[in-house]
Amino acid sequence: MIKILISDRYEISAFRSFMTNLISLVSGLFMIGLVFLFLGVNPFYAVFKIFSGSFGSFYGFKETLTKAIPLILIGSGLTLAFRAKFWNIGAEGQLLMGAVFASWTGLFLGNALPSYMIVPLMFFSGFIGGALWGMIPAILKIRFSINEVISTLMLNYICADFLTMLIVGPWKGSTRFGFPGTDNLPESAVLGLIPGSRIHYATFILSILCAVILCIVIYKTRFGYEARVVGENPDAGRYAGIDFLKTTLILMIISGGLAGLAGVGEIAGIHHYLGYPAAVSSGYGFTAIIVAWLAKLNPLLTLISGIFFAGILVGGDAIQISLGLPAATVNIVNGILLICLIMGEYFLKNKITLRFSK
Amino acid sequence: MKKNKRLEMKGISKSFHGIPANRDISFSIESGEILGLLGENGAGKTTLMNILYGLYQPDSGEIRINETQVRINNPVESIANGIGMVHQHFMLIQNHSVLENIALSHKDTPFFFPNLRIREKIEEFSKSFDFNIDPAKKIWQLSAGEQQRVEIIKALLNGADLLILDEPTSVLTPQEIKELITILKKMKTKGHMIIFISHKLDEIMDICDRVLVLQKGKIAGRALTGDTDKKSLARMMVGREVVFNIKKEKLERGRQILSVEHLTVIGDKGFPALKDISFDVFENEIFGVAGVSGNGQRELAEAVTGIRTVRSGSIRINDEDITNTSPRHIYDQGVSHVPEERIRFGIAPGLFLYDNAILKQHHLKKFSRRYFLKYEEVKKHAKKILNDFNVSAHSINSRIGNLSGGNIQKLILGREISEKPQLLVASHPTYGLDVGATEFMRNHLLELRKTGSAVLLFSEDLEEIFELCDRIAVIFDGEFMAILDSGDNRLDDIGLMMAGSKKI
Numbered sequence: 118m119i120k121i122l123i124s125d126r127y128e129i130s131a132f133r134s135f136m137t138n139l140i141s142l143v144s145g146l147f148m149i150g151l152v153f154l155f156l157g158v159n160p161f162y163a164v165f166k167i168f169s170g171s172f173g174s175f176y177g178f179k180e181t182l183t184k185a186i187p188l189i190l191i192g193s194g195l196t197l198a199f200r201a202k203f204w205n206i207g208a209e210g211q212l213l214m215g216a217v218f219a220s221w222t223g224l225f226l227g228n229a230l231p232s233y234m235i236v237p238l239m240f241f242s243g244f245i246g247g248a249l250w251g252m253i254p255a256i257l258k259i260r261f262s263i264n265e266v267i268s269t270l271m272l273n274y275i276c277a278d279f280l281t282m283l284i285v286g287p288w289k290g291s292t293r294f295g296f297p298g299t300d301n302l303p304e305s306a307v308l309g310l311i312p313g314s315r316i317h318y319a320t321f322i323l324s325i326l327c328a329v330i331l332c333i334v335i336y337k338t339r340f341g342y343e344a345r346v347v348g349e350n351p352d353a354g355r356y357a358g359i360d361f362l363k364t365t366l367i368l369m370i371i372s373g374g375l376a377g378l379a380g381v382g383e384i385a386g387i388h389h390y391l392g393y394p395a396a397v398s399s400g401y402g403f404t405a406i407i408v409a410w411l412a413k414l415n416p417l418l419t420l421i422s423g424i425f426f427a428g429i430l431v432g433g434d435a436i437q438i439s440l441g442l443p444a445a446t447v448n449i450v451n452g453i454l455l456i457c458l459i460m461g462e463y464f465l466k467n468k469i470t471l472r473f474s475k
Numbered sequence: 476m477k478k479n480k481r482l483e484m485k486g487i488s489k490s491f492h493g494i495p496a497n498r499d500i501s502f503s504i505e506s507g508e509i510l511g512l513l514g515e516n517g518a519g520k521t522t523l524m525n526i527l528y529g530l531y532q533p534d535s536g537e538i539r540i541n542e543t544q545v546r547i548n549n550p551v552e553s554i555a556n557g558i559g560m561v562h563q564h565f566m567l568i569q570n571h572s573v574l575e576n577i578a579l580s581h582k583d584t585p586f587f588f589p590n591l592r593i594r595e596k597i598e599e600f601s602k603s604f605d606f607n608i609d610p611a612k613k614i615w616q617l618s619a620g621e622q623q624r625v626e627i628i629k630a631l632l633n634g635a636d637l638l639i640l641d642e643p644t645s646v647l648t649p650q651e652i653k654e655l656i657t658i659l660k661k662m663k664t665k666g667h668m669i670i671f672i673s674h675k676l677d678e679i680m681d682i683c684d685r686v687l688v689l690q691k692g693k694i695a696g697r698a699l700t701g702d703t704d705k706k707s708l709a710r711m712m713v714g715r716e717v718v719f720n721i722k723k724e725k726l727e728r729g730r731q732i733l734s735v736e737h738l739t740v741i742g743d744k745g746f747p748a749l750k751d752i753s754f755d756v757f758e759n760e761i762f763g764v765a766g767v768s769g770n771g772q773r774e775l776a777e778a779v780t781g782i783r784t785v786r787s788g789s790i791r792i793n794d795e796d797i798t799n800t801s802p803r804h805i806y807d808q809g810v811s812h813v814p815e816e817r818i819r820f821g822i823a824p825g826l827f828l829y830d831n832a833i834l835k836q837h838h839l840k841k842f843s844r845r846y847f848l849k850y851e852e853v854k855k856h857a858k859k860i861l862n863d864f865n866v867s868a869h870s871i872n873s874r875i876g877n878l879s880g881g882n883i884q885k886l887i888l889g890r891e892i893s894e895k896p897q898l899l900v901a902s903h904p905t906y907g908l909d910v911g912a913t914e915f916m917r918n919h920l921l922e923l924r925k926t927g928s929a930v931l932l933f934s935e936d937l938e939e940i941f942e943l944c945d946r947i948a949v950i951f952d953g954e955f956m957a958i959l960d961s962g963d964n965r966l967d968d969i970g971l972m973m974a975g976s977k978k979i
Binding site: 337338339340342343345346349350352353354355356357358359360 | 780781782801802803804805806812814819820821822823824825826830834835837838843846847848850
């Protein structure tokens with residue numbers, strides 16, 4: 118008989134942590150390979166195509182960086198929330214709400230104000246939009262003990278439908294020939310691009326700044342300290358006199374606000390108008406959860422993990438074209454990678470011993 | 476017909492990680508008998524009963540039923556041997572009905588239409604024991620006493636001839652206790668055996684035929700309730716004639732620091748955990764609260780430090796009313812706290828040692844500048860605590876969860892007294908520590924007293940209470956049975972007071 122013994126692992130070295138992640142990723146890729154095999158595609162070729170599509174060419178890499186912008190912004194905000202064990206699954210909705218607020222600012226004030234005023238104003242309003250949407254589950258959790266996983270997840274759908282209502286109703290543009298969607302933003306409200314690419318550099322720089330600032334917030338400030346204590350042990354937080362409502366509100370303002378900023382970037386940098394939710398964001402709010410996780414909840418590392426997952430998104434587009442696979446394939450890739458990473462976490466925290474006996 | 480008429484446990488020993496919980500315990504019980512198992516918390520009562528119920532295996536010793544040796548590997552086998560146990564915390568599914576809960580645990584429940592057959596049985600049982608329970612009611616609609624009756628029916632339906640009741644009265648109202656006693660006496664006349672675990676002397680004297688007193692894992696005495704009195708039982712339970720052993724120097728107490736008036740606090744179960752308590756603590760004084768844990772000590776400590784809401788009454792520090800203000804405000808008034816469950820409240824296990832060295836103090840000017848923490852200061856502070864309090868740790872950069880309990884406790888104490896508190900609330904500060912660490916802790920508490928602080932000390936360890944305290948309050952069921960100077964010879968009866976049988 119084989120006995121499986123599970124015990125806590127106390128000391129976790131950086132090397133073990135790195136290797137566990139690597140093995141998780143590799144075993145994830147292996148499982149993804151099986152999926153490709155099932156779809157009738159050579160798995161090695163498909164995986165090669167994903168990465169050559171995103172990192173193998175200059176064009177592909179520029180696209181990868183473009184998609185990394187929202188992932189880094191949202192992902193670094195999520196590291197903060199996840200550290201306090203506030204499971205914010207609602208970044209997608211917070212992104213969309215940021216996009217709605219920014220679109221309003223751009224559409225209705227854009228013609229009256231010069232670019233150097235309207236662009237900051239759009240970022241500001243987008244931040245507020247995401248932050249407000251993020252504060253709702255925080256209040257629900259602290260005041261009424263409503264599980265934040267459910268409330269943040271459900272608020273995604275509410276926001277998506279609210280946005281749809283706007284674009285088929287009151288905000289429907291006169292230049293859209295009856296199709297849903299707002300008019301294009303005025304020129305002054307459109308973000309500049311790095312020439313020859315779709316990288317909206319203002320947001321790009323902002324995303325890097327946010328990752329750095331959040332790193333400082335988490336590790337150097339009183340607030341970051343309180344958030345970490347609350348996440349590690351809520352009872353100790355209560356004992357230490359930490360105000361839960363205040364801490365949770367602030368962290369959801371930051372986490373939601375950064376998702377809102379990502380929404381601004383998508384609207385003002387890429388699409389230039391507010392369309393269907395699925396067109397505004399290709400699930401960045403969900404992919405960013407994996408980004409934060411792979412970064413070990415360290416905001417600085419989201420710079421790397423964000424680019425990595427952006428690569429998979431771009432590569433997903435590539436295999437869709439070159440191998441004729443359905444668009445959802447890339448979601449399967451992401452999902453499998455997340456599950457493997459979370460499983461890896463278990464093996465990192467627990468020591469598994471097999472004991473053979475007769 | 477009873478299949479289990481006599482049970483004997485012989486020479487039972489059991490230790491956990493080298494710490495003995497039961498040492499060479501032998502006793503027997505016969506049909507129609509109620510045996511009391513008396514002892515303080517941690518005396519080994521529950522371990523012994525868990526062995527009988529098959530949850531643990533003894534290291535040595537044997538169990539005999541009707542003179543044949545049996546081996547009980549798990550609760551299923553225990554039930555098959557006619558043993559039933561009603562735990563302190565009920566094992567019932569709140570959203571299911573009484574009927575469903577009983578059907579779920581019954582061994583002969585038919586696969587199809589289980590409820591029909593069980594309903595008849597429940598009604599039959601209810602009639603013979605006057606249980607009065609509606610089988611259709613959901614568990615959450617029942618009072619604690621009724622839930623307990625459901626547990627008893629569960630055990631009886633499974634053919635339990637021997638029923639173990641673990642602290643059965645701790646969750647009951649006085650009226651419900653009376654009803655329980657009636658039920659138990661009826662069971663006794665029908666030939667059941669009952670083992671009744673308690674630390675309350677009155678009940679033991681009232682219900683039981685014989686008593687077995689455990690102390691620190693060993694049998695401290697046994698008696699027939701007819702031949703003994705509460706006083707001698709109390710002495711057996713506490714384990715010593717009270718000896719005064721004061722090495723502390725005499726100090727005049729200073730001005731009043733803490734003043735508690737008519738304090739009433741609701742406990743987690745929704746009942747009042749503290750009932751109209753009043754007392755003061757002064758400078759240069761250690762005020763001890765003695766008692767078996769679970770009688771309101773924890774709620775009192777939490778109310779004073781602001782973690783628990785006060786229902787009525789007032790708490791004042793230096794004449795400033797701090798009732799129901801925030802824990803941080805109370806800390807800023809100079810109240811430190813060494814909490815009862817140090818891992819649960821005192822630390823954030825995944826964070827570094829230096830992070831934990833400033834838990835509760837990170838908002839002080841010393842450690843923070845506006846929004847930022849001064850980590851250099853924090854680390855210096857952590858190193859100082861490590862040095863001053865002999866915390867053995869790899870470095871201040873290790874995660875605190877890796878430290879041993881004693882070292883965590885030293886760190887918490889160091890943290891809490893490093894800012895020279897006006898009042899230190901210390902709950903069981905030496906619980907689970909070895910001799911050296913215990914001595915170290917006690918000396919620090921005396922040092923604190925010497926330097927002009929007030930200490931509110933909660934302890935189950937009477938030796939500690941007598942060694943350290945200037946005044947001693949004995950708490951039972953949320954009330955002080957007495958507040959006496961530590962030299963008062965009425966404290967000879969502290970065992971009786973702890974068991975709720977005497978009030979001064």
